[in-house]
Amino acid sequence: MDRGHYMLFAILGMLTSLAFFLPLGAKRRVRVPSYVWWVLIAVGVVANFFGMSHSVAPSSARRITAIGKLYNHVEARRGRDTHYGYDFLPNGEDKPIHLETSIIIPGWGNEEGLEQSTFKVIYLDSTARSLSNELIAVEILAGPHEGFHDFMDARFFGRWLTIPIGVFIASFGYFGLKYKKDDEKKSWGDADEDQPEQKNPLDIDLFR
Numbered sequence: 001m002d003r004g005h006y007m008l009f010a011i012l013g014m015l016t017s018l019a020f021f022l023p024l025g026a027k028r029r030v031r032v033p034s035y036v037w038w039v040l041i042a043v044g045v046v047a048n049f050f051g052m053s054h055s056v057a058p059s060s061a062r063r064i065t066a067i068g069k070l071y072n073h074v075e076a077r078r079g080r081d082t083h084y085g086y087d088f089l090p091n092g093e094d095k096p097i098h099l100e101t102s103i104i105i106p107g108w109g110n111e112e113g114l115e116q117s118t119f120k121v122i123y124l125d126s127t128a129r130s131l132s133n134e135l136i137a138v139e140i141l142a143g144p145h146e147g148f149h150d151f152m153d154a155r156f157f158g159r160w161l162t163i164p165i166g167v168f169i170a171s172f173g174y175f176g177l178k179y180k181k182d183d184e185k186k187s188w189g190d191a192d193e194d195q196p197e198q199k200n201p202l203d204i205d206l207f208r
Helices: 003-029 034-054 109-113 159-178 180-194
Strands: 063-078 081-090 097-102 119-122 135-142 149-151
Touching: 003 034, 003 159, 003 180, 034 159, 063 109, 097 119, 097 135, 135 159, 159 180
Parallel strands: none
Antiparallel strands: 063 081, 063 119, 081 097, 119 135, 135 149
């Protein structure tokens, strides 16, 4: 997942979390034990990292499946993001296609190993994305690393959704811990205000 889309999805999850957290009010939030907030943080972080490492920005671009050779590996950086480029020559074709991906293919630094391998790839037929003709799935059919396979989910209702969901859950737990002391103080203050005023029986109204 590129950094720009990740930040967009993460902000969406955090803002949604605030929209649910604040209306609960201190009286309801204070009843939640601390360990529940910690569990929410842990679950949210795991879900967030799962989506970040197993998905790319969703796309409606045509998926193309082909078998052929990868060569001319290059490594490039765009901002803080690192991606990899390959020239892909489909079987029966004489013109290669340049693919870019965040998937780390074993033996990528060994051109001889790449030449000895046969790859089955699925890529997005689009040059308008941050990665041109983005490779989203690869399987090594023959070669030194035969059997390797990996993929990134690019569906609209795919694994990227665990990013905003994970941030939503983790943020909910974080806000719960952050405001716990304030919620307790406010809850105690409200409880004191709800109690009727107690009169000292020794007080005597001399003017009654």
